[in-house]
Amino acid sequence: MANAPQGDYLKYERAAFAFARFCHCTAADTPAALIGTNAHTAWFNAARNSAKSRRQRVAIYVASGCFVTLAMWLALQPLPAIVALLPALPAGWLIGNTMRRGYRSEEPRLEALIGGATPEQRDRILNLEEFCNRAASGKFGVVERFPDGSTRELSADWLKCFAADGGKLLVLSTDPADWLLIRRRPVPRGEILIDIRGSVAATELSSKTLIDLDDAERFQVILQWLLGHASGTSSEAAAFRNVLNLIVAFRRPDFAEKRFETQKEALEKEGYSRSMLEKVHSGNYASFQRFLRTLPLNEIP
DSSP states (O other), X not given: OOOOOOGGGGGSSSHHHHHHHHTTOOTTSOHHHHHOHHHHHHHHHHHHHHHHHHHHHHHHHHHHHHHXXXXXXXXXXXXXXXXXXXXXXXXXXXXXXXXXXXXXXXXXXXHHHHHTSOHHHHHHHHHHHHHHHHHHTTOSEEEEEOTTSOEEEOOHHHHGGGTSTTTTHHHHOSOGGGGGGOSSSOOOOSEEEEEOTTOOOGGGSSHHHHHHOOOHHHHHHHHHHHHHXXXXXXXXXXXXXXXXXXXXXXXXXXXXXXXXXXXXXXXXTTTOOHHHHHHHHHTOOHHHHHHHHTSOGGGOO
């Protein structure tokens, strides 16, 4: 078995610790603490229910096979053809309906989980979705460590299990037995180590976090990096630079001790709309966040 390079993987003892680091939190913050017990429980229950549904589907297929066998036997008897249709019709309906249900996602809807979460938990739930998508697309280094200490880097086909129904269990669970609930196969058999390669969740870098960043020197470094990646002539890049200018305005020394309402009144006079000021200050300016997600945030200084 080939060994994967150790490098930064050992910074993150396992996937849950890498997720905490992705959220700019310490490894002591468990997944349940980050996303809330409701979302944590919902994902585990969805995976268990999915496994239960698979067993039910197998039972239905067996029952349907019995109906089909009966229909074929009746068709061979000296009986009217309609008699053979009596068991064949429910068999066809059971098979078709069960197959349709089998293709439906079993994971809870993000909208439902976010609706009952605190603002911090909402961000972490979105972070988990982003984390799994990045792992599945190969943007993280992911290795499997076996009991004998050897490691193997997961191939693209194996990484797809992060995006499968129940794939979040790879991050949320410390028990590999839970991973068998994931619908896509194969799944890792050993401990998962993830190197996030300096990446940061999009929700952890927003207009709000930039406005509130205490380290002025780091803010300037990040600002110049963002401006360097938004130097294009497109309307999206221009709008992104406009928001960055507003963020700089919010950080003026003369605004330091003033309330948001006072800041808003002053900036409205400079031509900014009230709606834009409120959204940028809260970190919920959609066009800014969309453009931000297109940037290589794993390279941010």
